[in-house]
Amino acid sequence: xxxxxxxxxxxxxxxxxxxxxxxxxxxxxxxxxxxxxxxxxxxxxxxxxxxxxxxxxxxxxxxxxxxxxxxxxxxxxxxxxxxxxxxxxxxxxxxxxxxxxxxxxxxxxxxxxxxxxxxxxxxxxxxxxxxxxxxxxxxxxxxxxxxxxxxxxxxxxxxxxxxxxxxxxxxxxxxxxxxxxxxxxxxxxxxxxxxxxxxxxxxxxxxxxxxxxxxxxxxxxxxxxxxxxxxxxxxxxxxxxxxxxxxxxxxxxxx
Ligand code: 5RP
Numbered sequence: 001x002x003x004x005x006x007x008x009x010x011x012x013x014x015x016x017x018x019x020x021x022x023x024x025x026x027x028x029x030x031x032x033x034x035x036x037x038x039x040x041x042x043x044x045x046x047x048x049x050x051x052x053x054x055x056x057x058x059x060x061x062x063x064x065x066x067x068x069x070x071x072x073x074x075x076x077x078x079x080x081x082x083x084x085x086x087x088x089x090x091x092x093x094x095x096x097x098x099x100x101x102x103x104x105x106x107x108x109x110x111x112x113x114x115x116x117x118x119x120x121x122x123x124x125x126x127x128x129x130x131x132x133x134x135x136x137x138x139x140x141x142x143x144x145x146x147x148x149x150x151x152x153x154x155x156x157x158x159x160x161x162x163x164x165x166x167x168x169x170x171x172x173x174x175x176x177x178x179x180x181x182x183x184x185x186x187x188x189x190x191x192x193x194x195x196x197x198x199x200x201x202x203x204x205x206x207x208x209x210x211x212x213x214x215x216x217x218x219x220x221x222x223x224x225x226x227x228x229x230x231x232x233x234x235x236x237x238x239x240x241x242x243x244x245x246x247x248x249x250x251x252x253x254x255x
Contacts, residue, residue, distance in 0.1 A: 007229030009035075011126035012090075015227030016040040018235075019088045019124045020047065025054045028081045030114040031068055032089025033061040033107035036124050036227075040088055045071025056081055060089065060114050061107040062182055084118040091123045092137040092215070094130065094224055098123070098238045099198045103140030103215030106172070106181050112213055115220050123224045130226065134198055135164065138189035140172070140215040141205060148186050151210030155190070158204055163196025185212055 005013055016039035023029055023044060031041055041064060047053040049072055056076045059065035068075050078084075089111055093101040100123065102108050115121040143151045152169045159167035172179040172187040179187055195201055195216070202216040219238075226234045 011227035030087030036090035100217035165193030
């Protein structure tokens with residue numbers, strides 16, 4: 001373990017290393033974004049240099065692409081890779097069914113596309129990301145800049161009929177200016193408190209014109225590797241997750 005890691009960084013480091021061990025030569029691998037994913041990319045870089053690991057990687061952001069190249073990992077576009085064997089990414093929250101909130105780092109759009117185009121998605125997360133019900137972490141929603149305030153109003157109105165506790169959305173900023181995603185879109189962060197039916201909400205959000213994508217990942221993640229500050233890791237798989245597999249994106253839709 002590198003010296004001087006805080007307990008939380010140690011937790012991120014150990015789960016990232018365990019996930020990096022799942023990667024084998026010849027694989028096409030999706031690389032997530034965020035501080036936990038940084039540990040993953042660095043470990044994969046070590047394996048490329050020290051063990052001769054050969055992979056083709058599809059990064060989920062320009063930040064991750066730059067780091068992967070610096071680490072000597074071959075980077076290809078998703079269209080060149082076509083389909084991926086494995087994607088490894090962080091998360092902001094996950095529930096017992098392994099539904100996720102993602103997008104704290106602003107890369108949710110590419111992250112969802114890449115994870116969906118993978119045989120398997122493994123999330124790496126410190127213990128602090130475990131929740132019983134999603135929603136304490138504000139839900140990121142990527143929107144087109146044109147008419148973004150109208151889009152926010154439409155989302156807030158739609159939320160009145162949803163099983164959530166709050167419904168106010170804030171424009172994410174970077175200094176004085178709006179934060180821009182890799183696609184130059186904006187992010188609205190919604191304080192929902194509790195999301196009772198994540199699959200239903202994920203579908204409803206994407207029906208609103210102006211919404212590009214939302215940070216709810218339902219039935220996408222197959223496994224979570226949880227890291228602990230004392231160096232332990234724990235694996236939770238979706239089929240075995242508490243409450244059983246949700247089975248379908250449409251599982252919690254009303255009849
Ligand atoms: C980026 C993400 C990240 O995976 C998420 O924010 C977790 O980040 P970190 O590993 O820094 O806690 O969704 O869009």
